[in-house]
Amino acid sequence: MSLSQPRAAIVTVSDRASRGEYEDKGGPGCEAWLREVVSTPLAITRHIIPDGRDSVAETLRVLVAEEADLILVTGGTGPAPRDETPEGVSAVIEKELAGFGEEMRRASLLEVPTAILSRQSAGIAGKSLIITLPGKPSAIATCLNAVFAAVPYCLDLIGAAFLETDPAKITAFRPKAK
Numbered sequence: 001m002s003l004s005q006p007r008a009a010i011v012t013v014s015d016r017a018s019r020g021e022y023e024d025k026g027g028p029g030c031e032a033w034l035r036e037v038v039s040t041p042l043a044i045t046r047h048i049i050p051d052g053r054d055s056v057a058e059t060l061r062v063l064v065a066e067e068a069d070l071i072l073v074t075g076g077t078g079p080a081p082r083d084e085t086p087e088g089v090s091a092v093i094e095k096e097l098a099g100f101g102e103e104m105r106r107a108s109l110l111e112v113p114t115a116i117l118s119r120q121s122a123g124i125a126g127k128s129l130i131i132t133l134p135g136k137p138s139a140i141a142t143c144l145n146a147v148f149a150a151v152p153y154c155l156d157l158i159g160a161a162f163l164e165t166d167p168a169k170i171t172a173f174r175p176k177a178k
């Protein structure tokens with residue numbers, strides 16, 4: 001377990017938000033969600049980058065080298081030509097955690113049939129857990145609510161920071177007491 005302050009990085013992947021053509025609502029949405037649910041003091045950095053495999057992979061490599069414990073990536077998970085977030089993530093992770101994507105899509109399909117179009121997933125790179133989310137700001141809470149109970153224990157298992165959550169929002173599940 002890392003003893004330094006837990007660190008999260010939020011990466012918005014959007015051609016238009018990165019060019020300033022619209023205000024990024026996904027990054028602030030992720031940050032607000034984490035601040036509401038995670039009770040351990042968390043240092044959070046935010047990044048806005050254009051779509052593309054290389055853009056995503058290069059950003060993630062830097063964040064993983066800096067040992068960000070949790071990396072949330074929003075946008076670019078769909079089927080359109082510029083949607084290459086999963087390809088960028090695949091270039092960086094050592095292990096995929098496919099259950100994250102399955103559960104986030106299951107929860108999202110209760111809201112919109114087009115949730116099936118998202119290739120969101122999660123994976124491990126070094127001591128970082130990377131979770132990808134759709135770009136629609138409204139999808140963030142749906143997806144994080146669906147999977148976050150397993151995130152603190154996943155961070156324990158990879159030697160990242162110890163995180164606690166506000167049980168009024170989400171109860172972190174740890175099968176073994178630490």
Ligand SMILES: Nc1ncnc2c1ncn2[C@@H]1O[C@H](COP(=O)(O)OP(=O)(O)OP(=O)(O)O)[C@@H](O)[C@H]1O
Binds near residue numbers: 015022026027076135
């Ligand atoms: N970071 C964001 N902030 C605000 N709204 C967003 C964001 N990302 C996506 N959206 C909204 O959700 C819609 C669908 O997202 P999607 O990721 O498919 O966008 P896109 O058409 O690929 O464009 P771009 O990559 O330029 O954001 C967008 O058209 C926009 O209205």
Ligand SMILES: Nc1nc2c(c(=O)[nH]1)N[C@H]1C(S)=C(S)[C@@H](COP(=O)(O)O)O[C@H]1N2
Binds near residue numbers: 076109117118138139
């Ligand atoms: N919860 C939720 N999931 C969702 C959506 C949504 O509006 N809400 N939009 C879907 C759509 S329309 C697309 S194309 C995919 C991929 O979005 P992205 O390319 O912005 O990542 O996410 C899907 N998942």
